[in-house]
Amino acid sequence: MSEQVEYxxxxxxxxxxxxxxxHYCPGCGHSVAHRLVAECLDELGLRGKTIGVPPVGxxxxxYNYFNFDMVEAPHGRALAVATGIKxxxxxxxxxxxxxxxxxxxxxxxxxxxxxxxGERISTIFINNAIYGMTGGQxxxxxxxxxxxxxxxxxxxxxLHGRPIDISRMLAVSDGVVYxxxxxxxxxKEIRKAKKAIKKAFRCQLDDLGFSLVExxxxxxxxxxxxxxxxxxxxxxxxxxxxPLGVIKDLTGYEDxx
Amino acid sequence: xxxxxxFAGFGGQGVLLMGYVLSHGAMHKGLxxxxxxxxxxxxxxxxxxxxxTLSDKKIASPVASNPDIVVAMNYPSLVKFEPAxxxxxxxxxxxxxxxxxxxxxxxxxxxxxxxELAKEAGSDRGGNMVMIGAVCARTGMLSLEETxxxxxxxxxxxxKFFEQNQKAIEKGFAFIADGK
Amino acid sequence: MPSEKMLMNGSHTVGEAAVRAGCRYYFGYPITPQxxxxxxxxxxxxxxxxxxxxxxxxxxxxxMVLGASVAGGRAMTSSSSPGxxxxxxxxxxxxxxxxxxxxxxxxxxxxxLGNIAPSAADYFQATRxxxxxxxxxxxxxxxxxxxxxxxxxxxxxxxxxxxxxVMLLGDGLxxxxxxxxxxxxxxxxxxxxxxxxxxxxxxxxxxxAVYSMFLGQQGELYYHNLHLQExxxxxxxxxxxxxxxxxxxxxxxxxxYGTAARIADTAxxxxxxxxxxxxxxxxxxxxxxxxxxxxxxxxHVAKIAVFELSLGQMVEDVVLSVGERAEIYFHGLxxxxxxxxxxxxxxxxxxxxxxxxxxxxxDV
Numbered sequence: 103m104s105e106q107v108e109y110x111x112x113x114x115x116x117x118x119x120x121x122x123x124x125h126y127c128p129g130c131g132h133s134v135a136h137r138l139v140a141e142c143l144d145e146l147g148l149r150g151k152t153i154g155v156p157p158v159g160x161x162x163x164x165y166n167y168f169n170f171d172m173v174e175a176p177h178g179r180a181l182a183v184a185t186g187i188k189x190x191x192x193x194x195x196x197x198x199x200x201x202x203x204x205x206x207x208x209x210x211x212x213x214x215x216x217x218x219x220g221e222r223i224s225t226i227f228i229n230n231a232i233y234g235m236t237g238g239q240x241x242x243x244x245x246x247x248x249x250x251x252x253x254x255x256x257x258x259x260x261l262h263g264r265p266i267d268i269s270r271m272l273a274v275s276d277g278v279v280y281x282x283x284x285x286x287x288x289x290k291e292i293r294k295a296k297k298a299i300k301k302a303f304r305c306q307l308d309d310l311g312f313s314l315v316e317x318x319x320x321x322x323x324x325x326x327x328x329x330x331x332x333x334x335x336x337x338x339x340x341x342x343x344x345p346l347g348v349i350k351d352l353t354g355y356e357d358x359x
Numbered sequence: 360x361x362x363x364x365x366f367a368g369f370g371g372q373g374v375l376l377m378g379y380v381l382s383h384g385a386m387h388k389g390l391x392x393x394x395x396x397x398x399x400x401x402x403x404x405x406x407x408x409x410x411x412t413l414s415d416k417k418i419a420s421p422v423a424s425n426p427d428i429v430v431a432m433n434y435p436s437l438v439k440f441e442p443a444x445x446x447x448x449x450x451x452x453x454x455x456x457x458x459x460x461x462x463x464x465x466x467x468x469x470x471x472x473x474x475e476l477a478k479e480a481g482s483d484r485g486g487n488m489v490m491i492g493a494v495c496a497r498t499g500m501l502s503l504e505e506t507x508x509x510x511x512x513x514x515x516x517x518x519k520f521f522e523q524n525q526k527a528i529e530k531g532f533a534f535i536a537d538g539k
Numbered sequence: 540m541p542s543e544k545m546l547m548n549g550s551h552t553v554g555e556a557a558v559r560a561g562c563r564y565y566f567g568y569p570i571t572p573q574x575x576x577x578x579x580x581x582x583x584x585x586x587x588x589x590x591x592x593x594x595x596x597x598x599x600x601x602x603m604v605l606g607a608s609v610a611g612g613r614a615m616t617s618s619s620s621p622g623x624x625x626x627x628x629x630x631x632x633x634x635x636x637x638x639x640x641x642x643x644x645x646x647x648x649x650x651x652l653g654n655i656a657p658s659a660a661d662y663f664q665a666t667r668x669x670x671x672x673x674x675x676x677x678x679x680x681x682x683x684x685x686x687x688x689x690x691x692x693x694x695x696x697x698x699x700x701x702x703x704x705v706m707l708l709g710d711g712l713x714x715x716x717x718x719x720x721x722x723x724x725x726x727x728x729x730x731x732x733x734x735x736x737x738x739x740x741x742x743x744x745x746x747x748a749v750y751s752m753f754l755g756q757q758g759e760l761y762y763h764n765l766h767l768q769e770x771x772x773x774x775x776x777x778x779x780x781x782x783x784x785x786x787x788x789x790x791x792x793x794x795x796y797g798t799a800a801r802i803a804d805t806a807x808x809x810x811x812x813x814x815x816x817x818x819x820x821x822x823x824x825x826x827x828x829x830x831x832x833x834x835x836x837x838x839h840v841a842k843i844a845v846f847e848l849s850l851g852q853m854v855e856d857v858v859l860s861v862g863e864r865a866e867i868y869f870h871g872l873x874x875x876x877x878x879x880x881x882x883x884x885x886x887x888x889x890x891x892x893x894x895x896x897x898x899x900x901x902d903v
Binding site: 120149150151152153155162163165166168169170171172173174175176179182183184185186187188189190191194195211212214215219 | 564566590592594595596598599600602603604605606607608609610611612614628629632636738739740741742743746747748749750751752754
């Protein structure tokens with residue numbers, strides 16, 4: 103008599119992620135961020151009604167990895183495109199996934215105004231303080247002293263201006279109901295990030311307004327660090343310029359401790 | 360048949376409204392029309408004008424080389440448009456505001472004391488309505504009834520002005536009928 | 540049922556026609572001389588349960604059109620020359636992504652801020668793609684309020700039929716002129732063909748993406764461009780529109796579009812009284828330009844006179860059409876000036892005499 107073994111699935115690929123291997127570098131924060139977004143969509147049962155807008159930047163090919171409907175936007179215009187989509191499909195779930203160049207430099211106008219209109223859209227903002235796809239140029243969020251190919255010798259406030267804290271600026275707007283900054287730097291922080299993303303998604307489902315989660319994200323390749331060093335740099339250095347935590351929360355949701 | 364009329368004056372004199380009244384009246388009568396206003400910076404300079412073309416045939420250009428009729432609600436408009444009027448055309452002068460006369464002798468000159476007539480009709484704000492009444496009466500472009508219909512169509516949604524405006528239009532028609 | 544005859548200015552006409560043609564999504568940024576259009580739609584969209592957003596810029600507005608379009612809606616934006624320059628990025632993306640959408644350009648004087656008077660100096664920008672990359676957008680050139688209404692309907696239909704942005708090219712004068720219009724009946728949105736490519740969530744089917752980037756090493760972009768070109772060739776073959784007047788027996792034919800054509804038409808009427816037999820060839824689609832029709836016409840007319848509210852843009856398409864079959868004369872006025880029929884008549888007389896006093900002969 104053969105023994106019947108019952109398996110209980112405890113871990114697997116979220117349905118919201120395709121099986122396609124990504125092009126992201128070892129240690130890159132995008133892979134983790136993709137997974138968090140996918141897990142949250144799965145858990146909220148949103149995959150089939152989601153339309154996503156990726157950025158121009160390293161995640162430009164995110165539609166090859168996410169397993170839901172997606173549309174490309176010109177660089178920086180994700181939230182304008184998402185606005186158009188949401189107005190046609192107010193009953194669908196619309197998210198943008200944008201990098202620091204896309205959201206905080208070339209697309210600042212679209213970002214501020216979509217947020218300020220209180221568009222029912224959720225935005226995942228990947229801040230890695232560098233331009234990854236184009237090869238390590240200075241980002242609007244590059245921190246003081248940080249090296250970049252267009253800030254040789256490190257970012258100097260007199261020469262290059264200061265890093266921009268766009269999430270804090272956005273939080274001032276009445277259209278924004280929820281903004282939180284998390285980090286991809288340790289399992290603990292990643293778990294917090296997932297909670298934040300889920301909460302941001304709930305804001306849209308409950309028709310509350312615009313929600314944003316900023317993820318400080320390692321870029322070992324362009325930071326010229328090992329993955330481990332890059333993750334540590336997020337945890338120890340980057341947070342000095344971009345402190346973690348809730349920036350604004352008007353949701354009224356009771357968070358489980 | 361094709362008649363081109365240019366209305367001109369200061370902003371606030373109801374110059375464009377005169378053009379609307381003529382346009383709507385003519386459209387209801389079954390004529391083809393084009394109405395072309397001056398716009399933008401020119402308007403912000405304080406003067407306004409519009410040209411209305413009426414025809415029983417399809418109208419090509421909304422811009423007239425030479426108007427048949429010019430309605431000058433102020434003196435600068437007379438100066439600007441007098442030279443362009445076709446030979447045998449007509450100019451209507453708002454003599455409540457200026458007393459200068461055209462130097463040309465090949466056009467008909469009709470003087471209308473709009474303000475005084477409007478007051479007689481019961482309002483000091485109906486000068487433009489008196490004038491459009493006089494213009495339609497003298498040229499035969501619209502009958503009294505058609506002019507009133509045109510005014511009502513042009514001011515759709517502002518019915519409270521109908522009665523007073525109609526009195527002013529009738530005053531303009533009466534002024535011409537009296538042979539002034 | 541079509542509407543009763545209504546007296547409306549050009550801008551309002553486009554707005555009403557768009558709503559009747561099933562447009563429920565308008566996004567735009569104010570610029571003179573077309574503000575009456577967004578003003579009209581801001582109220583009208585409320586009546587019909589549509590969306591009106593005054594975008595934060597022309598760039599944002601065209602990208603909202605992109606978003607509404609990919610979601611399956613009939614969407615449009617409008618602007619005037621400087622604003623259209625800003626929209627070119629989005630138009631290029633929409634062409635690459637094969638998304639429909641209608642763009643209204645009520646042209647004003649340029650370059651730069653120019654002025655707000657009518658102009659037709661955006662012909663090159665409109666007919667040659669305008670933004671980056673190898674693409675085309677059909678360009679419709681109305682010459683009056685009724686045609687503004689009819690071509691607005693056509694613009695939405697062509698956009699959907701070919702999955703491509705379509706531009707309606709008017710000018711400041713056309714936006715301001717009032718003429719009687721009879722509107723076609725409201726389209727029932729349910730009657731529009733289903734957009735199988737639109738995004739509305741992947742429930743019950745595979746997820747899909749709409750994009751214009753083709754990084755593959757197997758010639759993906761190359762084949763994508765060939766596919767687009769095949770579509771442009773189809774549009775060129777099937778969608779040319781033009782109008783001719785009095786071209787039989789004409790000793791000279793004027794080629795003009797939009798407002799310039801209306802003014803030229805009156806000039807031709809005035810010349811008839813002098814015994815001059817002049818005709819009019821009016822392109823209605825500027826791209827695709829009705830090249831074969833003009834070529835055919837030029838085989839039995841001695842002189843072609845091109846009149847434009849620019850210093851010479853469409854004349855290049857006329858040269859391509861006519862070649863050496865007829866003498867070509869050109870007279871253009873820089874944008875921001877409204878010419879009179881008398882000025883155009885003077886050009887036609889001069890072209891007939893070949894004396895070069897108004898306009899000039901084009902050497903082919």
